[in-house]
Amino acid sequence: xxxxxxxxxxxxxxxxxxxxxxxxxxxxxxxxxxxxxxxxxxxxxxxxxxxxxxxxxxxxxxxxxxxxxxxxxxxxxxxxxxxxxxxxxxxxxxxxxxxxxxxxxxxxxxxxxxxxxxxxxxxx
Amino acid sequence: xxxxxxxxxxxxxxxxxxxxxxxxxxxxxxxxxxxxxxxxxxxxxxxxxxxxxxxxxxxxxxxxxxxxxxxxxxxxxxxxxxxxxxxxxxxxxxxxxxxxxxxxxxxxxxxxxxxxxxxxxxxx
Numbered sequence: 001x002x003x004x005x006x007x008x009x010x011x012x013x014x015x016x017x018x019x020x021x022x023x024x025x026x027x028x029x030x031x032x033x034x035x036x037x038x039x040x041x042x043x044x045x046x047x048x049x050x051x052x053x054x055x056x057x058x059x060x061x062x063x064x065x066x067x068x069x070x071x072x073x074x075x076x077x078x079x080x081x082x083x084x085x086x087x088x089x090x091x092x093x094x095x096x097x098x099x100x101x102x103x104x105x106x107x108x109x110x111x112x113x114x115x116x117x118x119x120x121x122x123x124x
Numbered sequence: 125x126x127x128x129x130x131x132x133x134x135x136x137x138x139x140x141x142x143x144x145x146x147x148x149x150x151x152x153x154x155x156x157x158x159x160x161x162x163x164x165x166x167x168x169x170x171x172x173x174x175x176x177x178x179x180x181x182x183x184x185x186x187x188x189x190x191x192x193x194x195x196x197x198x199x200x201x202x203x204x205x206x207x208x209x210x211x212x213x214x215x216x217x218x219x220x221x222x223x224x225x226x227x228x229x230x231x232x233x234x235x236x237x238x239x240x241x242x243x244x245x246x247x248x
Contacts, residue, residue, distance in 0.1 A: 008200075016201035019233065030239045038247055076132075076200065076232075077140035105245045108200075109143065113241045114128050115154045120237060121156050121229045122128050122194050123162055 001066040004031075004039040005057050007086055008074040010046030017050040020074065042068070042090055054089035058102065063092070068101045076109035125190040128155075128163040129181050131210055132198040134170030141174040144198065164190070171209055178213035181228065186217070192225045200233035 006027065008020040025046040031037045032096065041064070045057030054071070060071050071090055073082050087104060094102050108114075130151065132144040148168040155161045166231070169181030176184065178195070185193050195214055197206050211228060218226050232238075 005222065006242065011169075011201065011203065012205050016203050019201050023233075023238065026239050027242060030243065034133050038243060060245075064181070072242060072246050074200065076198065077135065077137075077143050079135065079137050082221055088157070106248065108238075108242065108245065109147075111241050113237075113244060115150050117235050117237045117241060118130065118151060118196055118232065119154065119162060121232065121235055122196050124230065 001040045001064070002038075002068045003061045003064075003066045003070070004042045005031035005044065005061065005069055005071050006044040006074050007057075007071055008044065009044055009081060010049035012049055017046065020044050020046070020056075023074075036053050036105055039070070047081055047089065054086065058090070058093040062097055062100055066100065067105070071102060071104045073104070075107045078107060078110065082107045092124075125164045125188070126189075126192045127185045127190045127194070128166045129185065129193055129195050130166065130168040130198050131178055131181075131195055132170055133167065133205060134173035136173055138174075141170065144168050144170070147198075148194075163194070171205055171213065178210065179217050182214070182217040186221055186224055192223065193227070195226060196218075196227045196247045197228070197231035199207065202231060206231045 006024050011017055024041055024042055028042045031039050045054045047050050073086055080084050133183050135141055148166055149233050152166045167181055169176050169178045197210055199206050214226055
């Protein structure tokens with residue numbers, strides 16, 4: 001079982017957290033349309049200010065039997081949150097389950113596809 | 125003359141602001157490759173914490189002779205910054221130059237292309 005955990009910062013504004021949850025649902029639909037699906041399940045977690053936490057999100061997947069988790073930082077810049085805080089949260093769980101493979105993917109802002117996306121919005 | 129202003133939040137961490145400036149350079153290169161180019165010039169501005177401000181970014185374009193500016197919010201969620209603060213900053217300049225057309229595009233997080241980009245990162 002291979003799963004994807006989208007990790008956002010988390011906000012005091014609940015509507016912003018809901019945007020992340022809706023995006024997670026969209027990702028799940030997107031994946032379900034693939035045959036075979038790239039991931040069995042997609043979920044989200046928040047670094048702070050909203051549930052679930054990153055460890056809770058990871059443990060949810062592990063208790064469901066996943067053996068491989070990709071953690072995907074939904075962040076635009078490579079600041080301390082991406083370089084230190086998210087890895088530290090992941091390590092809390094990694095150390096408890098050495099047989100589960102957990103990989104942190106590149107953060108959203110590092111994607112070379114961002115330019116194309118921005119220009120699509122700019123001319124819409 | 126038609127120009128594009130990428131607007132980010134701005135950070136106390138200068139490397140994060142530099143990421144936005146580098147992305148702006150990438151956008152300019154991307155646009156230059158189009159014939160005819162979608163925009164004559166791309167620049168960036170910051171809502172707070174880093175120069176130039178949104179009014180300064182807009183006035184830079186206007187002093188160079190632009191008649192149409194697209195403001196593109198480089199934000200992931202539709203919070204107060206996107207719904208209130210950026211429009212308020214734009215209005216300061218709009219009121220001074222009624223003959224310049226300034227349009228605020230949809231923010232990055234609203235793009236339906238985000239799913240595809242995230243999955244590309246997840247399987248990289």
